[in-house]
Amino acid sequence: MDTKDLLKKVRKIEIKTRGLSNQIFSGEYQSAFKGRGMAFSEVREYQVGDEIRTIDWNVTARFNHPYVKVFDEEREMTVMLLVDVSGSKNFGTQLQLKQELATEVCAVLAFSAIQNNDKVGVLFFSDKVEKFIPPKKGRSHILMIIRELIDFKPESKGTHVAEGLRYFTSAIKKRCTAFLISDFMSSPFENELKIANRKHDLIALRLYDVHEEEFPDLGLIPVKDEETGQIEWINTGDKKVRHAFKAAALERNGRLEDLFRRSGVDFTKIGTHESYIKPLMTLFKKREARR
Numbered sequence: 001m002d003t004k005d006l007l008k009k010v011r012k013i014e015i016k017t018r019g020l021s022n023q024i025f026s027g028e029y030q031s032a033f034k035g036r037g038m039a040f041s042e043v044r045e046y047q048v049g050d051e052i053r054t055i056d057w058n059v060t061a062r063f064n065h066p067y068v069k070v071f072d073e074e075r076e077m078t079v080m081l082l083v084d085v086s087g088s089k090n091f092g093t094q095l096q097l098k099q100e101l102a103t104e105v106c107a108v109l110a111f112s113a114i115q116n117n118d119k120v121g122v123l124f125f126s127d128k129v130e131k132f133i134p135p136k137k138g139r140s141h142i143l144m145i146i147r148e149l150i151d152f153k154p155e156s157k158g159t160h161v162a163e164g165l166r167y168f169t170s171a172i173k174k175r176c177t178a179f180l181i182s183d184f185m186s187s188p189f190e191n192e193l194k195i196a197n198r199k200h201d202l203i204a205l206r207l208y209d210v211h212e213e214e215f216p217d218l219g220l221i222p223v224k225d226e227e228t229g230q231i232e233w234i235n236t237g238d239k240k241v242r243h244a245f246k247a248a249a250l251e252r253n254g255r256l257e258d259l260f261r262r263s264g265v266d267f268t269k270i271g272t273h274e275s276y277i278k279p280l281m282t283l284f285k286k287r288e289a290r291r
Contacts, residue, residue, distance in 0.1 A: 042069075082125065083125070125160070129164060
């Protein structure tokens, strides 16, 4: 893609996602994610209605009278986008490729973050860490991120979510909110997921295409694995083949959702056939209701 086309595409995505962020997402983002980091401010005497868990027992013992800790919400937060850039991002049989979907979702999240005065950083991973963009504020930084999302060429085509999580956990020292964006067709990553979520607030967004989960009846067709380059001929006209493929996909997705629940990670799925607005809004509202 030449520079002119690239800039045109960046501008188009900016107009769409910035508009969505202004009109829909920014307020919901504020409610769902802000205020999780609290900075200690002072102690004051206990008043009726104060939460018992905020009592400062050391100060209370010293003065023989209950005192509570007062916290100020930390206004500035860091948001990290952990983006799978493996070969399977080029798959999409519906409205868009998974890569295009990931780009728009990241742009909406990034614009929502900077409107709330937060910093945004990005980590691209395949079966290794491909690129790390440290967190910063500002529109020009977000536009640079969108440009990279559109035009980034990974060195590797495989997927290893654990590698991305390991790097993220060691690179970002202070607690942040992180969106892990992948199709999660990867070797195991449970330990790394749990470690990352203990240190940070991790949210998983699974991007998928309906034909990765269910074959239409198209007769004998060649299917290429984007990550290995291997081509396999599959008889989609055979009902048993279609049924087995769907059953395997349902089992894989069920295991993945169980893993997120066990690890305490919020998650949602977004298909290439649908708008990402509803899944994201539902996720935000679910988090807001829990607070």
